[in-house]
Amino acid sequence: MFFNIKYAKPLSFILIAVYILIPIVLLYLPKTNFDDGIITCPSKILFGLNCLGCGMTRACMRIIHFDFMGAWKYNKFSFLIFPYFGYIWVQTIINLIKRTL
Secondary structure (H helix, E strand, C coil): CCCCHHHHHHHHHHHHHHHHHHHHHHHHCCCCCCCCCCCCCHHHHHHCCCCCCCCHHHHHHHHHCCCHHHHHHHCCCHHHHHHHHHHHHHHHHHHHHHHHC
8 A cells, every 4th residue: 555544544544625626616617618729639630620528528527517419519428428327426426424424
């Protein structure tokens, strides 16, 4: 183990707090926060084509802000991916809490 066992419980509480704060921070950011920026998609850079994941971050930000039409415009798959990752996020928090207590 890389850290002392006496620090495991406080670190788990910090990790739980971070997981809970992530959606709160994303909710307070404007929904247009990720609209401009550097393109990082290899398909877009190399071939000029959108992949199935292009626009996913912007679409998920729209879903967080209840702008479903905007999310649909950026990426239709976000309505499948967002609930799936939300489920994984909740399960991760539950598992961290069970492990900590």
